[in-house]
Amino acid sequence: MQKKEQMYEGKAKKVFATDDPNLVIVDYKDDATAFNGEKKGTIVGKGAINNVMSNHMFQLLEQQGVPTHFVEQLSERETVVKKVSIVPLEVIIRNISAGSFAKRYGVEEGIVFDEPTVEFSYKNDDLGDPLMNAYHAIALKLATREEIEQIKGMAFKVNEVMKQYFDTLNVLLVDFKLEFGKTADGKIVLADEISPDTCRLWDKTTKEKLDKDRFRRDLGGVEEAYQEIMKRVLGK
Ligand code: ADP
Ligand code: UDP
Numbered sequence: 001m002q003k004k005e006q007m008y009e010g011k012a013k014k015v016f017a018t019d020d021p022n023l024v025i026v027d028y029k030d031d032a033t034a035f036n037g038e039k040k041g042t043i044v045g046k047g048a049i050n051n052v053m054s055n056h057m058f059q060l061l062e063q064q065g066v067p068t069h070f071v072e073q074l075s076e077r078e079t080v081v082k083k084v085s086i087v088p089l090e091v092i093i094r095n096i097s098a099g100s101f102a103k104r105y106g107v108e109e110g111i112v113f114d115e116p117t118v119e120f121s122y123k124n125d126d127l128g129d130p131l132m133n134a135y136h137a138i139a140l141k142l143a144t145r146e147e148i149e150q151i152k153g154m155a156f157k158v159n160e161v162m163k164q165y166f167d168t169l170n171v172l173l174v175d176f177k178l179e180f181g182k183t184a185d186g187k188i189v190l191a192d193e194i195s196p197d198t199c200r201l202w203d204k205t206t207k208e209k210l211d212k213d214r215f216r217r218d219l220g221g222v223e224e225a226y227q228e229i230m231k232r233v234l235g236k
Contacts, residue, residue: 001018012033022184023081024082026079028048036125061190066154087188089143093155120137154188158190171203208225
């Protein structure tokens with residue numbers, strides 16, 4: 001397969017066309033941003049870690065019956081994925097209070113929920129990814145009611161698989177963001193990435209943060225945290 005022109009450069013990845021109209025190549029960068037791009041930096045080695053970890057998670061999820069965009073890893077940072085039209089919703093699942101949830105409702109971090117929660121944000125950088133409910137998404141024709149139900153079901157299934165998996169690595173899956181897309185034949189699949197950029201991951205014993213919060217909150221040791229997660233995922 002041939003890598004062709006760059007179609008898009010985002011905050012964390014570049015997307016390239018290929019000679020197959022149904023496939024694109026994603027190229028993961030070390031660039032890190034937070035607070036809607038206001039804070040910028042580099043996390044050395046992040047691109048390679050997020051690529052390998054995302055592919056590991058996508059393959060695990062496929063085995064458990066969740067369709068994903070994953071096709072084939074090409075190199076340390078590059079992966080072939082099915083080209084999708086992204087549903088412009090960030091789908092956030094939470095198991096434990098943290099981040100914007102704790103802030104919005106004025107509660108401490110670390111409250112373990114009896115049931116996971118789901119919320120949507122409109123994926124729109126100019127508007128700062130505002131929170132949105134399903135009715136708003138349907139009104140704006142971002143997705144149909146049926147698609148939203150399907151996306152919610154898939155997101156909860158992803159949570160069950162990932163929660164169990166991280167538990168075996170002595171890691172708590174606090175919350176995470178998913179993106180879904182539609183393939184050329186209209187099927188909804190899990191897309192984008194699953195990494196310490198998009199998941200809150202805490203060591204189960206020490207509650208140490210092993211994710212992007214180390215960057216967001218200037219906690220230091222961010223490269224080490226990403227490497228630690230990678231080591232646990234790869235069992236090395
Ligand atoms: P952002 O656009 O938020 O800065 P990234 O830097 O991660 O994010 O850029 C990757 C872009 O590619 C995102 O907009 C994401 O929605 C999109 N994307 C992810 N998976 C696919 C796919 N399989 N096909 C097409 N676009 C995708
Ligand atoms: N998240 C993400 N991209 C975003 C916003 C959130 O990957 O644009 C992830 C984030 O890493 C966390 C979860 O979604 O795992 C919930 O984030 P939250 O709403 O708490 O926002 P934050 O306070 O992290 O900005």
